[in-house]
Amino acid sequence: xxxxxxxxxxxxxxxxxxxxxxxxEEGEVLRGISFQVMPRETVILLGETGTGKTLSLKLAAxxxxxxxxxxxxxxxxxxxxxxxxxxxxxxxxxxxxxxGALFDSMDVADNVAYRLLEERINPEEIEPQVREALRFVExxxxxxxxxxxLSGGMxxxxxxxxxxxxxxxxxxxxxxxxxxxxxxxxxxxxxxLRLRDIYGVTALLATHRLQDGFAMAxxxxxxxxxxxxxxxxxxxxxxxxxxxxTRFLVLREGEIYFQGSPEELAGSNDQYLKRFLL
Amino acid sequence: MADTPFQVTGQQPRxxxxxxxxxxxxxxxxxxxxxVQDYSHLAAQSLTNLLRGPHYLQDLLDQMDDxxxxxxxxxxxxxxxxxxxxxxxxxxxxTRFGQSALTGDVVSIALVRELGPTxxxxxxxxxxxxxxASELGSMLVTEQVDAMRAMGTDPSRKLVTPRVLAALxxxxxxxxxxxxVGLLGGCAASVFSxxxxxxxxxxxxxxxLDFGDIMQGMMKPVAFGFILATVGCYKGLTVRGGTxxxxxxxxxxxVISSVLIIVADTFLTKLALFLSDKIF
Numbered sequence: 378x379x380x381x382x383x384x385x386x387x388x389x390x391x392x393x394x395x396x397x398x399x400x401x402e403e404g405e406v407l408r409g410i411s412f413q414v415m416p417r418e419t420v421i422l423l424g425e426t427g428t429g430k431t432l433s434l435k436l437a438a439x440x441x442x443x444x445x446x447x448x449x450x451x452x453x454x455x456x457x458x459x460x461x462x463x464x465x466x467x468x469x470x471x472x473x474x475x476x477g478a479l480f481d482s483m484d485v486a487d488n489v490a491y492r493l494l495e496e497r498i499n500p501e502e503i504e505p506q507v508r509e510a511l512r513f514v515e516x517x518x519x520x521x522x523x524x525x526x527l528s529g530g531m532x533x534x535x536x537x538x539x540x541x542x543x544x545x546x547x548x549x550x551x552x553x554x555x556x557x558x559x560x561x562x563x564x565x566x567x568x569x570l571r572l573r574d575i576y577g578v579t580a581l582l583a584t585h586r587l588q589d590g591f592a593m594a595x596x597x598x599x600x601x602x603x604x605x606x607x608x609x610x611x612x613x614x615x616x617x618x619x620x621x622x623t624r625f626l627v628l629r630e631g632e633i634y635f636q637g638s639p640e641e642l643a644g645s646n647d648q649y650l651k652r653f654l655l
Numbered sequence: 656m657a658d659t660p661f662q663v664t665g666q667q668p669r670x671x672x673x674x675x676x677x678x679x680x681x682x683x684x685x686x687x688x689x690x691v692q693d694y695s696h697l698a699a700q701s702l703t704n705l706l707r708g709p710h711y712l713q714d715l716l717d718q719m720d721d722x723x724x725x726x727x728x729x730x731x732x733x734x735x736x737x738x739x740x741x742x743x744x745x746x747x748x749x750t751r752f753g754q755s756a757l758t759g760d761v762v763s764i765a766l767v768r769e770l771g772p773t774x775x776x777x778x779x780x781x782x783x784x785x786x787x788a789s790e791l792g793s794m795l796v797t798e799q800v801d802a803m804r805a806m807g808t809d810p811s812r813k814l815v816t817p818r819v820l821a822a823l824x825x826x827x828x829x830x831x832x833x834x835x836v837g838l839l840g841g842c843a844a845s846v847f848s849x850x851x852x853x854x855x856x857x858x859x860x861x862x863x864l865d866f867g868d869i870m871q872g873m874m875k876p877v878a879f880g881f882i883l884a885t886v887g888c889y890k891g892l893t894v895r896g897g898t899x900x901x902x903x904x905x906x907x908x909x910v911i912s913s914v915l916i917i918v919a920d921t922f923l924t925k926l927a928l929f930l931s932d933k934i935f
Contacts, residue, residue: 438805460809468807478802481794492806495709539806 389452391416391547391579392437397446399432406432408631409446414581417621419573421590422583423653424628430583431475433628434549437581438470439463450547468492471540471548471578475555477532479524479539485511486520489539510538514568530561537568541576548572550582554589566592567605573621574598587653594623594639627653693893697811698885701819704812714817721786722818722884723825726779727832733778734833737770738762738840746849755849759859762841767864767872768927771834773920776879779822779829780912784887787818788908791891792901800892810892819884826880827873834872867931875923879916886912 390413399407407429414420422430435441436448439455448455451469458466479488486507487494493503511517514534524532533553540548550569554562566589572578574597584590599606625642627635627650635642635650642650741762749755791814794800800810838860845851890908894900 435801440801440804464804464807464809467805470805472802472805474798474802474805476797478798480799480802481797491808495806495808 388416390414390449391418391451392420392581393447393449394433394436395447395449397433397436397443397448399429399436399441399443406631407436407443410628410631410633411446412626412633412636414579416579417573417577419580419582419593419621419623421593421623421625422581422628423585423587423590423625424583425585428628429631430585430628431551434472434551434581434583437547437549438467438472468543469545469547471543471545473533473536473540473548473550473553475551475553476529477524477536479527479532479535481524484521484523485516485527485535488524488535489542491539492543506542510542511535513541513571514538528561530557530564533557533565534568537565537572541572544576546579548578548580550580550584552584553582554584554586562586562589563592567598569593570596570598570605575600577621590623590625591639591643597621690893694885694889697815697889697892698819698881700811701815701885701888704809704816705820709812711813711817714813715820718817718821719825722779722783722821723828726782726825726829729778729782730775730829730833731836733774734771734835734837735840737774738766738837738842739844741765741770741837742841742844743848746845750849755851756855756859758845758849758851759841759856760863763838763860763863764868766837766841767834767868769920769924771837772830772872772875772879773916775830775833776826776876776883776916776920777913779826779880780883780886780916781909783822784883784890784908784912785905787884787887788891788894789901789905791888792894792904793898795892795894796897796901815885815888815892818888819881822880822884823877824880826876826883830872830876867927867934871924871927871931874927875920878919878923882915882919883912886915 392414394413395411396409397407397411398405398409406427410429410433412420422433424430432441436443436455437450439448439450439458442456450466453466455463455466479485480491483491486504489510490503490507493506507520508517511520514537516531516534516538519527519531519535524535527535537553553565553569557565569580569582570593573580573593582589582593595608596605597608598604623639625635625637625639626633627642629649635645635647643654645651742758745761746755746758749757749761791800794814800814803810803813838857841860842853842856845856846853887908890904890911894904896903
């Protein structure tokens with residue numbers, strides 16, 4: 378299995394899973410998975426429903442602890458940390474939940490400002506930051522609305538704004554386009570590209586849609602033209618465009634079935650992988 | 656496993672094995688012990704959180720408003736009519752012996768010691784334990800609790816402690832008001848039904864109470880408030896099975912907290928009577 382070529386060998390991984398196993402009453406869900414996410418890399422966790430994609434993200438955020446194996450994030454072993462230490466540590470991580478997971482009892486502005494309000498930051502300093510984060514997702518007109526007044530796509534976008542408010546170096550996306558129409562899905566993917574290419578975040582993106590992964594691999598956000606552009610096909614221009622590489626990781630029955638570059642996945646003759654390519 | 660009550664210890668993977676009666680019983684017993692352990696952990700944590708920040712004052716005030724002010728109408732209405740019924744029932748018996756003046760004593764002692772705290776506890780449990788369980792359960796199934804943890808907030812501090820503290824503070828106040836309007840109802844029934852004078856009723860009602868009765872009547876609601884809030888929070892935060900699970904948890908929260916309130920009442924009554932004998 379290949380790893381992304383443009384990562385420098387001296388860099389240490391941002392997220393590292395080592396023989397991670399976790400299970401519940403119903404049985405074991407992850408059966409010894411190991412992988413690494415390097416700085417500025419986007420790893421696409423691809424798999425059918427129930428293969429452990431969301432669990433992997435929750436393990437990476439320390440929301441769950443593995444039954445065996447280890448999870449290291451930013452060089453820290455999450456198992457050895459107490460819940461109190463983890464709460465502080467999670468401020469380094471942005472998490473975009475599948476349905477947005479916005480707080481029903483708060484309006485959009487308070488949802489986005491949540492982390493800043495928790496840190497008891499001066500309200501006058503919070504307001505412009507919230508407005509900027511909402512402008513990033515093009516929803517600055519929704520500040521006073523409550524989540525129930527938003528559409529599914531808008532809720533995801535607010536959730537992305539909430540995740541980026543503290544500029545975390547790592548963002549975990551749990552099926553950000555699940556259940557959305559193609560146009561809204563494209564809007565969400567564009568936002569994720571912008572987040573990667575403007576703020577340089579390292580990302581772990583769980584999805585069952587292959588096209589999300591290929592969009593991350595084949596496009597980049599050009600700040601000069603303020604547009605999403607296709608990466609150059611080859612040569613130095615391509616290397617310049619893919620400074621934030623994308624790698625696929627296919628989960629099947631709790632194990633890693635495939636790990637490699639988009640080209641390797643697209644060129645694979647494996648019958649199971651071809652099901653995703655159709 | 657994370658040292659948080661929300662990843663319950665009962666969720667360890669278990670080996671596949673054949674089904675047997677003893678196996679099912681042992682598993683049920685283990686599950687029960689694990690649930691009691693998780694509940695105890697959550698209940699203890701709700702109080703130890705008070706020792707260290709951050710504290711959520713606004714959430715506490717919101718919960719005090721919801722549990723205290725929100726429960727006021729049902730507590731006052733039921734309290735008043737319980738006082739009326741008590742007088743009607745006891746008064747008819749006392750009249751047979753020509754002792755209808757004793758009604759004030761009996762109603763006062765029964766209300767302050769027993770009926771006020773217990774019935775208020777059960778009514779507030781019916782309203783608030785259900786509300787807490789369904790609210791927290793819905794937050795859990797829509798991943799809002801995980802989102803909170805992912806953003807560096809301890810849900811036991813933000814969600815559990817304000818609810819438990821609000822119930823602890825509000826339950827004695829609600830009980831005091833229920834006792835008072837119960838006596839008002841009793842007074843009205845005495846005047847209109849037994850033809851006693853209001854002054855006589857109040858004089859006897861107040862003189863019948865000693866410090867031990869008041870202590871008993873105010874100690875119980877603190878315990879009942881703790882029970883209804885912790886059970887509501889525990890059932891809400893351990894919901895499994897989506898929205899159907901939320902409905903189940905809500906029902907269980909009311910049933911368990913009501914039964915626990917009655918059971919706790921028995922032991923607290925015994926304890927209070929023992930203390931009254933020893934101290935007063």
